[in-house]
Amino acid sequence: MKERLKQIPLLRQLYDRFAENSYRQRFETDGYGGFWGVFETFEAAIKAAPATKKIGYDCAELAQEYQAMLDRGDWEGSKSVVRSFDYPVLYWMGQILQTNKFEQLNVFDFGGNLGIHFLAYSKYLNLPNNLKWVVCDLPEIVKVGKSADRDSRLSFTTDLELASGSDIFLASGSIQYDRDIASRIEALERKPQHILINRIGLYAGKQIVTLQNGGKVFYAQYIFNRQEFISSFESIGYKLVDIWEDNIDSCYIPFHPEVNVPCYHGLYFKLTN
Numbered sequence: 606m607k608e609r610l611k612q613i614p615l616l617r618q619l620y621d622r623f624a625e626n627s628y629r630q631r632f633e634t635d636g637y638g639g640f641w642g643v644f645e646t647f648e649a650a651i652k653a654a655p656a657t658k659k660i661g662y663d664c665a666e667l668a669q670e671y672q673a674m675l676d677r678g679d680w681e682g683s684k685s686v687v688r689s690f691d692y693p694v695l696y697w698m699g700q701i702l703q704t705n706k707f708e709q710l711n712v713f714d715f716g717g718n719l720g721i722h723f724l725a726y727s728k729y730l731n732l733p734n735n736l737k738w739v740v741c742d743l744p745e746i747v748k749v750g751k752s753a754d755r756d757s758r759l760s761f762t763t764d765l766e767l768a769s770g771s772d773i774f775l776a777s778g779s780i781q782y783d784r785d786i787a788s789r790i791e792a793l794e795r796k797p798q799h800i801l802i803n804r805i806g807l808y809a810g811k812q813i814v815t816l817q818n819g820g821k822v823f824y825a826q827y828i829f830n831r832q833e834f835i836s837s838f839e840s841i842g843y844k845l846v847d848i849w850e851d852n853i854d855s856c857y858i859p860f861h862p863e864v865n866v867p868c869y870h871g872l873y874f875k876l877t878n
């Protein structure tokens with residue numbers, strides 16, 4: 606019956622409008638994880654966002670929530686801190702550690718939150734003592750990061766320029782929230798040797814920005830065109846060594862079937878010159 610009604614154009618339009626409004630209402634409130642809208646820029650997405658929540662990760666309440674999750678050992682609802690998408694990163698970090706002799710290993714962890722990757726990966730990797738693991742995150746997250754007594758090898762910054770000269774630049778589930786990271790890496794005095802990017806949306810279509818309901822806040826994020834994304838790193842001197850699927854994250858934007866990202870991806874780039 607529902608399908609038959611939808612064949613009548615006016616009813617079809619009304620049905621679609623009703624469906625869109627009811628999805629939007631859910632998105633504005635408790636639709637955690639849901640996506641909404643296709644935009645060309647962050648500015649347009651932010652302007653169109655519902656007024657029911659703040660925008661972006663730079664939020665004190667969110668930072669406190671992350672600390673509480675860390676204290677409970679319960680990151681993103683998972684009892685185990687290492688998740689399936691972490692294993693390719695662990696594999697490549699292990700290879701990098703085995704095939705290079707580092708006087709001092711410098712890891713720059715963009716969007717590393719409260720040091721969760723340092724904590725998780727150090728259980729599996731034989732990380733050297735002369736390690737400097739710098740988490741770069743937004744001011745409210747960094748404030749909480751700095752406020753607790755953590756491992757002395759771990760430090761926090763908001764300054765991307767400190768990535769200059771790092772051995773490994775890690776960005777897990779974070780590059781999509783900022784503008785044009787490749788050109789900011791190019792502008793560094795000394796580019797990182799190895800770039801491990803994880804948990805990003807890549808697909809064959811045009812690069813877009815969408816909004817996600819993140820519980821306490823909305824996030825604007827990129828879904829990248831796969832080839833353009835890879836080329837943006839190749840054009841600044843990196844070669845793609847590996848690309849893998851992250852089958853935990855995905856992006857379906859209701860009413861936008863053209864953006865269909867059934868899984869996210871991770872990539873390993875190595876500096877060639």
Ligand SMILES: C[S@@+](CC[C@H](N)C(=O)[O-])C[C@H]1O[C@@H](n2cnc3c(N)ncnc32)[C@H](O)[C@@H]1O
Pocket residue numbers: 662663715716717718719721741742743746776777778779782783804
């Ligand atoms: C989805 S969480 C991912 C956290 C963690 N890296 C992981 O893979 O589970 C995104 C992280 O990126 C950070 N982030 C978002 N925009 C950022 C920016 N412009 N600069 C630095 N960090 C940012 C957020 O604060 C948050 O810690």
